[in-house]
Amino acid sequence: MMDSHDRCDSADESRGNRREAATPPVPGSDLPAPRLARTILIAALLSFALLTTVNILSAGVSTTAETTGLLLLLMILALQLVHSVPGGNRAPLARKCLTLAVQALLTYLPLLLFQTFWATMAGYLAGSLLLLLPPRVAWPLYGVVGLSMLIPPALDGRPVIDSIRLAQSSLLTGFVLYGLTRLTELVTRLHAARGELARRAVTGERLRFARDLHDLLGYSLSAIALKSELIHRLIPAHPARAMKEVDEVLSIAEQSLADVRKVAGGFHDLSLRQEIKSARSMLDAVGIDVRAEVELGPLSPHVDTALATTLREAVTNLLRHSNASRCCIEAVQLDGLVRLVVENDGVDSAHHAPSPYGGSGLGNLHTRMTAVGGRLESGPWKDGTFRLLAEVPAQSASSTACVGG
Incomplete structure (x- = not known):
């Protein structure tokens, strides 16, 4: 049974929620x-x-x-x-x-x-x-x-x-x-x-589907690719550890399949706490030193999903566009605001993002964060590190309205 917030999805595609795809009527x-x-x-x-x-x-x-x-x-x-x-x-x-x-x-x-x-x-x-x-x-x-x-x-x-x-x-x-x-x-x-509204609804649904596929599967597919490379290196010398990594790859693949089904069904809640655990496991596996600080209270489903998706995209970009040796993940809740910070070293100076938000992935995240009343910042930070900051109210206005309605 779908949660109440999934039953009150906005008609505005920028909110990142699912709308019923309406077939455009004849002129x-x-x-x-x-x-x-x-x-x-x-x-x-x-x-x-x-x-x-x-x-x-x-x-x-x-x-x-x-x-x-x-x-x-x-x-x-x-x-x-x-x-x-x-x-x-x-x-x-x-x-x-x-x-x-x-x-x-x-x-x-x-x-x-x-x-x-x-x-x-x-x-x-x-x-x-x-x-x-x-x-x-x-x-x-x-x-x-x-x-x-x-x-x-x-x-x-x-x-x-x-x-x-x-x-x-x-x-x-x-x-x-x-x-x-x-x-x-x-x-x-x-x-x-x-x-015209029906045509916009169809366009919005297609954009939502494409955005969700990118946000949910980009991380999983990157993880599968990196772990497969690790397994290839481990098989000759450490077959037992290679088998353990194979089990993790299978688990990630199963989760990816579940994510695809969630996207197709319009039900795609994620958990920030679970994503932090997955990110630590993923980064540890590729030899990146991870430090995580987590102090979270209850989060609305919209906020939890938006922040979890933000963390996925941050880790995916870290693996694709940097040679990081360490990463700091901070997720704290204070005075009704949730703050997620992902900071890493090993920034690739040759990489140039074509958009103000670092590419389509961060552009999608900016749209998601705006929809729940938050903000997103990303870019070079002190000491040559790269820093992504997402800040949003723990109970967003959109989810409060849905519950209240």
Whole structure:
């Protein structure tokens, strides 16, 4: 059963914790929700256009006038579809003004022929104004379009209530088209953002897996390589000791296999105390004099794992990049802070690290330490030694939050 801190892993890959790898969804245009939103918007546009079509056919005008009206209706519908495209308000201002001017002409000129039967198209114009123009300009013009629809019924000699009804329906139509278009755009952006978050989650999971493999296996594989070289030298003269080293190599290999399984399963707690013992055994085996000072109290799992991983990387770098004859390991806890210091001689002056943290390994450790509220320093120290310092609160904020949550 997983500990509580493993159940509250952060979504931020820099915290070094495991996230569920989500499969990125298909791009927003193929997702059901954006497609449904667009379908509703287009259905609303076609419904208003159908209402105007019925009005034209019942206006009692000539066939030529009916045909002209239907063609003009198709032109307005095409313009409205262009205006209702998500992100249409980001088009150049000149183009927006041109298309709005054309739509205004196609809205008001046919009123001379069809009178109130054409008035539904004013709702399209009102919606387009809201969609394309800045609010401080769009809303007053939106109101002007609504008020202009008070005139056609009055010219026909209809009651005032008909004028009010026509103005109100025009404003409502424009508001509905504006709302549906903005909703479609919002849904599309939301699903695009969800897809991006999913892709980042996958990338973060891959980085976590690569980082954990490096941190956990770099030390073990280095230990196996060094002990194998030692065994090769011991076999002729000291076969009994060579057999003992073989047993240790097998033990390290088994631990490496267990580490790989832990990484794959997202459960990779380590113990700093155990790692200090392993480091002493490893360094003793290659003839490095080790002095260790350990004064530790209870540590949170996050902190214990981060410090243990730091010690592994420090010992791995010591074996790879130095000719050390002695090493000092200090792990002390005082006033709520845990301090890990690894210092060694035999620094290889020819070795140059490409990154500020000494390579990808120490760079990974810097990320881990930052995630638990700590800090990491490494570099040359007095008397030509190399010193790595890691300092972190014994109970990190991330683990406290997980336990509390």
